[in-house]
Amino acid sequence: MSGPILLPGATGLNGSGQPTTLGVMGGGQLGRMFVQAAQRMGYFTAVLDPDVISPAGLVSHYHIQTDYLDETGLTQLLQRCAAVTTEFENVPAGALVTLGAARPTAPSADAVAIAQDRSKEKAHLARSGVPVAPYAVIETAEQLAAVVDDLLPGILKTARLGYDGKGQVRVKTRAELAQAWAELKRVPCVLEQMLPLASECSVILARGWDGACVHYAPQVNLHRAGILAVTQAYEENMPLALADQAVAATKKIADELNYVGVLCVEFFVLQDGTPAQAALGSLVVNEMAPRPHNSGHHTLDACDVSQFELQVRTLTGLPLTQPRQHSAAIMLNLLGDLWVDDATPPWNQVLALPGVHLHLYGKLKASLGRKMGHLTVTAATSAQARVTALRAAEILGIEAF
Numbered sequence: 292m293s294g295p296i297l298l299p300g301a302t303g304l305n306g307s308g309q310p311t312t313l314g315v316m317g318g319g320q321l322g323r324m325f326v327q328a329a330q331r332m333g334y335f336t337a338v339l340d341p342d343v344i345s346p347a348g349l350v351s352h353y354h355i356q357t358d359y360l361d362e363t364g365l366t367q368l369l370q371r372c373a374a375v376t377t378e379f380e381n382v383p384a385g386a387l388v389t390l391g392a393a394r395p396t397a398p399s400a401d402a403v404a405i406a407q408d409r410s411k412e413k414a415h416l417a418r419s420g421v422p423v424a425p426y427a428v429i430e431t432a433e434q435l436a437a438v439v440d441d442l443l444p445g446i447l448k449t450a451r452l453g454y455d456g457k458g459q460v461r462v463k464t465r466a467e468l469a470q471a472w473a474e475l476k477r478v479p480c481v482l483e484q485m486l487p488l489a490s491e492c493s494v495i496l497a498r499g500w501d502g503a504c505v506h507y508a509p510q511v512n513l514h515r516a517g518i519l520a521v522t523q524a525y526e527e528n529m530p531l532a533l534a535d536q537a538v539a540a541t542k543k544i545a546d547e548l549n550y551v552g553v554l555c556v557e558f559f560v561l562q563d564g565t566p567a568q569a570a571l572g573s574l575v576v577n578e579m580a581p582r583p584h585n586s587g588h589h590t591l592d593a594c595d596v597s598q599f600e601l602q603v604r605t606l607t608g609l610p611l612t613q614p615r616q617h618s619a620a621i622m623l624n625l626l627g628d629l630w631v632d633d634a635t636p637p638w639n640q641v642l643a644l645p646g647v648h649l650h651l652y653g654k655l656k657a658s659l660g661r662k663m664g665h666l667t668v669t670a671a672t673s674a675q676a677r678v679t680a681l682r683a684a685e686i687l688g689i690e691a692f
């Protein structure tokens with residue numbers, strides 16, 4: 292597949308001076324960082340998001356404030372933009388079909404449709420030959436009754452619209468399973484066996500229209516209550532053989548989808564000596580995100596090319612060069628919990644530490660678990676990054692890791 296080459300900056304500067312404009316579906320923080328990367332390179336940007344104060348809408352040249360399926364909004368986006376991407380996987384695939392018929396759109400509606408439905412996603416991952424957690428699709432009472440005991444204890448996850456652990460219930464018995472499905476309003480779900488995790492990691496890859504791929508080394512992720520809390524990105528963060536295996540699996544998944552854009556694949560690393568590890572191996576794929584990912588935010592400060600610049604480059608058909616990480620990095624997510632009683636966290640104390648990069652997303656309301664920003668600590672060595680990140684966590688009241 293070949294795509295367009297949309298050069299940055301204004302063309303015909305001595306004539307009409309039209310800037311190349313890139314569009315993004317969704318106005319969250321990922322869209323904001325895409326917009327910032329695109330603007331730095333000289334592109335104009337347009338965001339489509341119904342929220343009048345969305346993080347990306349606030350910093351974009353154009354903000355189209357309509358629903359994702361609104362025909363007027365989509366038409367306006369097409370009029371403005373030379374190409375369109377997405378920043379979250381719950382964009383209705385229908386909207387991407389409309390956009391893709393008129394403009395280069397990456398990732399494609401097909402890839403997003405797979406990533407936004409856990410059943411389709413699992414089937415795709417299995418097709419790619421990468422182990423997944425044993426699971427069952429539960430869409431009917433018959434399927435619920437037919438669940439094999441091996442899947443318990445397990446996690447019941449809604450097939451669609453889950454994020455940050457939302458739409459998930461942990462169940463130990465059949466009775467709990469039935470009750471959990473009722474609580475989830477009997478929407479289509481996937482029941483996954485609860486796996487004995489030693490750790491979690493993810494790989495971020497960018498694949499161009501011509502199939503060329505570049506990637507970052509895997510990062511190790513710590514989740515708390517289903518939400519990413521800490522990402523550790525440096526050379527010795529995991530055994531090399533496992534890291535190689537994760538990268539190879541991510542490439543396979545991207546190739547199998549004929550994917551164009553930035554893709555993140557999240558993995559479980561299983562505990563040694565467990566029956567699950569004997570059956571599945573050490574590395575099991577959890578899920579994929581058809582976009583830049585929270586676990587790749589350190590690439591803004593610790594790498595020569597960020598995941599958001601790679602999103603711009605894949606969309607516009609610009610060359611992909613293998614990114615180089617120049618610093619050890621630890622990323623701490625800043626959740627709304629830090630704004631207890633509306634007090635502003637002591638950024639001045641945190642910024643007094645060496646190598647601290649503060650990113651706030653411009654959200655005007657904090658709530659528990661809401662991602663308000665992140666902080667990346669960069670250092671010459673992982674040990675130094677760790678000392679500083681632990682100190683920053685202590686100042687902010689984030690649990691040590």
Ligand code: ATP
Binds near residue numbers: 457488491
């Ligand atoms: P995201 O914000 O990444 O989209 P999500 O809501 O889609 O999150 P998952 O990635 O499915 O949720 O699960 C969130 C976390 O719950 C995982 O990172 C992992 O810590 C834990 N978890 C999920 N599934 C399993 C499993 N089968 N076995 C053990 N732990 C699991």
Ligand code: MG
Binds near residue numbers: 557577578
């Ligand atoms: Mg996840």
